[in-house]
Amino acid sequence: xxxxxxxxxxxxxxxxxxxxxxxxxxxxxxxxxxxxxxxxxxxxxxxxxxxxxxxxxxxxxxxxxxxxxxxxxxxxxxxxxxxxxxxxxxxxxxxxxxxxxxxxxxxxxxxxxxxxxxxxxxxxxxxxxxxxxxxxxxxxxxxxxxxxxxxxxxxxxxxxxxxxxxxxxxxxxxxxxxxxxxxxxxxxxxxxxxxxx
Amino acid sequence: xxxxxxxxxxxxxxxxxxxxxxxxxxxxxxxxxxxxxxxxxxxxxxxxxxxxxxxxxxxxxxxxxxxxxxxxxxxxxxxxxxxxxxxxxxxxxxxxxxxxxxxxxxxxxxxxxxxxxxxxxxxxxxxxxxxxxxxxxxxxxxxxxxxxxxxxxxxxxxxxxxxxxxxxxxxxxxxxxxxxxxxxxxxxxxx
Numbered sequence: 284x285x286x287x288x289x290x291x292x293x294x295x296x297x298x299x300x301x302x303x304x305x306x307x308x309x310x311x312x313x314x315x316x317x318x319x320x321x322x323x324x325x326x327x328x329x330x331x332x333x334x335x336x337x338x339x340x341x342x343x344x345x346x347x348x349x350x351x352x353x354x355x356x357x358x359x360x361x362x363x364x365x366x367x368x369x370x371x372x373x374x375x376x377x378x379x380x381x382x383x384x385x386x387x388x389x390x391x392x393x394x395x396x397x398x399x400x401x402x403x404x405x406x407x408x409x410x411x412x413x414x415x416x417x418x419x420x421x422x423x424x425x426x427x428x429x430x431x432x433x434x435x436x437x438x439x440x441x442x443x444x445x446x447x448x449x450x451x452x453x454x455x456x457x458x459x460x461x462x463x464x465x466x467x468x469x470x471x472x473x474x475x476x477x478x479x480x
Numbered sequence: 481x482x483x484x485x486x487x488x489x490x491x492x493x494x495x496x497x498x499x500x501x502x503x504x505x506x507x508x509x510x511x512x513x514x515x516x517x518x519x520x521x522x523x524x525x526x527x528x529x530x531x532x533x534x535x536x537x538x539x540x541x542x543x544x545x546x547x548x549x550x551x552x553x554x555x556x557x558x559x560x561x562x563x564x565x566x567x568x569x570x571x572x573x574x575x576x577x578x579x580x581x582x583x584x585x586x587x588x589x590x591x592x593x594x595x596x597x598x599x600x601x602x603x604x605x606x607x608x609x610x611x612x613x614x615x616x617x618x619x620x621x622x623x624x625x626x627x628x629x630x631x632x633x634x635x636x637x638x639x640x641x642x643x644x645x646x647x648x649x650x651x652x653x654x655x656x657x658x659x660x661x662x663x664x665x666x667x668x669x670x671x
Contacts, residue, residue: 345561347529347608382560406567408560409606445561447527454564455527457509458492458625461501 286339286385296332297342297437299353318349318451319443324436329332330416331361331432337415339385342437344409347447349457350440353378353414354401358433360421374398374431375419382408386415397435492530492625503601505622508545508553508611524613527562532604532649537628541599543572549619550592554612559603563610571607572597573612588632 284294299321323342330338344351345348353375376397379386386392395402397416418431491504494511511526532539545551554573556563563571570585572578572595579585586598599607609625 300524347606406558406562406564411558446639448525453525453527455529456494458528458530459495460627461493461495461504 284341290336292339294339294341295325295327296342297323297325299439312464319441321439321441323439327430328446329357329434331430332418333418333430334418334421336414337417340414340416342412342413342414344407344439346441347409348407348439348441349449349451351404351407351412352401352438352440353394353397353435354437355397355416355433355435358398358405360438361430361432375423376431376433377417377419378402379415379417380404381404383412385413388417389407395421397433412462489629490627492528492627494528504624504626505546508621508623512613514663521613521615526611526613528609528611528625530607532602532610533626534604536627537553537601537604538633539602539629542624542626542628542631543595543597543599543609544624545595545621547593547619547621551595551610551621552614553595553621554614555595556610556612557599558608558610560606560608561579562598562608565612568610570597571601586631598628600631 284296286292286294300323301319301321308337321409325340332338344446358374358376360374377388378395378397379391380393380402381389381391386394393402393404414435414437416433421431423428442448442455445455447453493501493504493506495501508526512524530541532541540555543551543555543557545555554571556565556568556571558569560566561567563569570579572587572590575590578587581587584600586600588596588598590596611623
């Protein structure tokens with residue numbers, strides 16, 4: 284999927300798989316039976332961008348989830364002229380997240396600096412989420428050819444069937460549509476004029 | 481002329497919860513497993529999910545709770561996900577602490593032993609309902625959730641006409657199939 288004024292900005296779609304890391308996490312919390320963690324990421328491992336230039340990602344949440352986290356790792360400066368790569372603790376990776384529409388610097392549902400802490404959304408809405416990540420504070424290096432490179436993934440915590448809420452300790456029921464005989468009875472009884480077409 | 485129930489009402493029930501239902505009401509207490517009791521009162525929630533199918537927009541979600549004693553539950557509703565104390569679209573805790581009534585949230589004859597409201601023009605998709613348990617219930621509480629065309633049967637102001645539904649029947653085919661079969665026989669009552 285492409286976007287932008289010239290349809291030349293890719294939107295990287297995250298796909299989700301059950302996380303192995305999570306099994307270890309769950310075992311320590313002693314709630315292996317209750318929680319499932321999905322790890323969601325793009326096929327590309329590393330993303331690079333100049334100061335202020337966003338990379339755009341999207342993710343579909345199909346079922347009720349308890350928690351949705353966006354995290355960045357391996358954040359580095361990359362100087363395209365000298366081909367040097369250095370660690371980047373001061374660089375900002377501003378993340379803007381919006382449900383059902385593209386976020387901007389001013390219009391978003393959630394935001395945080397991923398280089399400081401992951402962005403955590405509790406009880407995310409079902410549907411498509413858009414995530415943009417914008418590097419900031421690269422200018423401190425006094426070099427306009429510097430990009431910030433990073434890996435990004437999101438994690439989704441879902442409870443097992445029939446459970447919901449924090450720590451998956453509450454009950455949840457999916458209701459089904461049911462018709463009772465009395466809705467049909469007026470017709471069987473011959474009161475046909477009751478039905479308005 | 482006696483008027484039967486409107487045909488475009490559909491009730492939502494926790495069918496898979498083990499109980500069998502002979503009416504639109506379901507008891508809330510049976511939905512609460514023992515593990516949920518570990519929480520502090522006010523932190524115990526029971527969640528209900530219902531799906532408004534495509535083509536059913538324009539319907540109104542009717543939420544009712546009733547008990548012989550004071551109701552010990554607060555109801556929170558959120559479109560697209562689970563509600564909480566900090567995120568909800570509509571809620572009803574008591575007479576004074578609740579969503580403001582508007583063209584999208586209508587409240588009827590709620591009292592200590594009864595909660596009765598409509599979410600009007602409900603969006604198609606998944607709606608999450610959260611029942612917040614305040615303390616151990618002193619009496620059984622029953623709930624019903626339904627999708628209705630006409631709130632409170634138009635409050636006795638005229639009839640609820642289904643001209644919209646007549647043109648949109650195909651949208652309903654998959655959920656109202658038994659009714660449509662019956663409709664087919666309607667012009668030929670003697671066959």
